[in-house]
Amino acid sequence: MSKEKLWNLISASFCIAFALYVLYLTLTTFVQDQASGGGPFANSAFYPRLVAGLIIFLSLLLGASSLIQKTKREKSRGTEKDEPARVLDQVEEKQPVGEDKVSIVRIIAIAIVLIVYTVLLDLFGYVVVTPFLMALLFWMLRIRNWISVAVLSVVSTFVLYVFFASILEVILPPGRYSLPWW
């Protein structure tokens, strides 16, 4: 079985599991809260059940079509694509454009940095934490000139602060110590 077909089956299974969970909630929690009986006005569960049922049907269709139909690669073998399709494939398939392809470890590290930033944002506030986040991101994306990193980090933090806090008068996260004090 090809990789594409296997992933389609896994995706279909995941969708079915999700829909079954929605159905489970409508058959337990909704019933307990007396929100699933009555006509269209009173029945809060009817519409989600209908949509969940549709997801199950479509997912079964996806699984079946994955097993029956040819994959894209099999279909395109020996078929010459016209100019629009070739152009669109070039745009949409997005082949790696550089030798500096970033490893999955680095991508996960960037994700972890962003999650930690969100936690620290709530604790220490935008002004304190953001320059460090930006510096770390620039460094992880291979900007090695420390002056550039420092300037870009401070400037980007400051520009967004001015735009949101001063111009739009939005309160950015002050953190537990309510920074900045001014």
Add this chain to the structure above:
Amino acid sequence: MGGIFSGGLETFLAPQPIMFAGFGVFMGIIIGVLPGIGPLLGVILFTSIIVHLPPVVGMGLLIGIYVGGSCGGAISAILLRIPGTPIAAATLLDGYPMAQKGKSPEAVGIAITASSLGGLLGGFALVFVSPLVAKIALKFGPPEYFALTVTGLIAISVVARESTIKGLISACFGLIIASIGTDPFTGYDRFTFGYGNLMGGIRLVALLVGLFAISEMFIQIEQGGLNIKPDIKVFRPPLSVVLTVVRNFVNLLRASFIGTFIGSLPGTGGVASSFISYAMAKASSKEPEEFGTGKPEGIIATEAANNACCGGALIPSLALAIPGDPITAVLLGALMLLGLLPGPELFRQYPDIVGGLFFAYITANIFLFLLGLLVTPVFVSILKIRKNRLIPMILLLSIVGTYAVQASIFDVWSMWFFGLVGYAMRKRGFPLAPLVIAKVLGPIVEPAFRRSLILSAGSFSIFVTRPIALIILIFNVILLLWTSIPPEKLKAARMATLRLLSKRSPAKS
């Protein structure tokens, strides 16, 4: 109609709305120029900002980004052979060869002029057609509305280049997400798990930014090429390009009509219109063999069509609340965030705001012409910004923008969650647009469905006994059956139609 114009003029003719529309166009071109960013991302990122602005000002900003972004992709398509946006893909067919001949300023100038003139023509259709459509739609009841919203959901799923089934599943996920929160009929909290933050549902901005911006940034990081700096000379287009475009007025008018018409069909979008317009221009040309070698007519056909598409897409979006494409879905979502419900009632209750949006659209295209030609050196210079400088800034704007909507860290966490969901969906070939459109239409679909059943005392026959609802549902079934036709047969049918319309011998490909 008079009320729309006079009210709109009064609302829009002030420094702030005009300035923000111009700023939107400026930002839109910049965003469109950068490959991988695109007007959709730009509109999403700025949606978090517009909630703090008056409706016409905020929507003018987003419409400006929409218009500017739809043109900006042409600049990188012409100079780098990498379209900044998919809708500019067709422009590189003649734009890039023209640039290779040393005519980059002319190519970019023609693209900008054709875009703005095409957009203006699309705008006139928007101004005159959408009130008529809204007037007809005022007679619709819940069953008709339900059928129409289903059309919007099916259309965007059917035209997804990925699988239609995956598109429909994606749409269904969007409908489930839209049902999270307080039931509008009973007040019961659905799927909130006791969290107060979920009682109002998933915030649209958090969902949009996560699904599109965050997932896109991670995909861009994964691809590499973050330190590449294109070697491009900065230039300004000559004003003679305006004459070049105007002399091709037949091509311009045809492309604008195609773009407006196709844009008004839910789910189709700028890509289809630009390629169809290009094919028509080539088939109608006296020198079809010169297309693809740097012919100005090729650029005029594609750019006029893909910008006229913006005006066309706004017709069903404003008049019927049926998004023409993902960007208009976000625009509709933005209107809802501002407390305005799109659709025919918007025309009846707020004609001044509708008029303001019309003027914003027209003004945006005028700004596109002026800024596009005069400030080209800035836009070309933007292409030199390396991605490793841009991506952290977009991530920061995403976080801050999402937080700023309701000063809620929960929204930021929602954004990360949907970022992960968006990344996984893209990796497995599930389109994001149907999910977004379903989330935006969800507050309209469910009430329309349940009201229809209330009217019929629970009987589904109401959807087939009401003639207009029945016709729309039959159309939906035909749309679904259409996807079962093999692509080769569809392509043959498309080519035959084009030959018939151009009334010439078959075009060489």
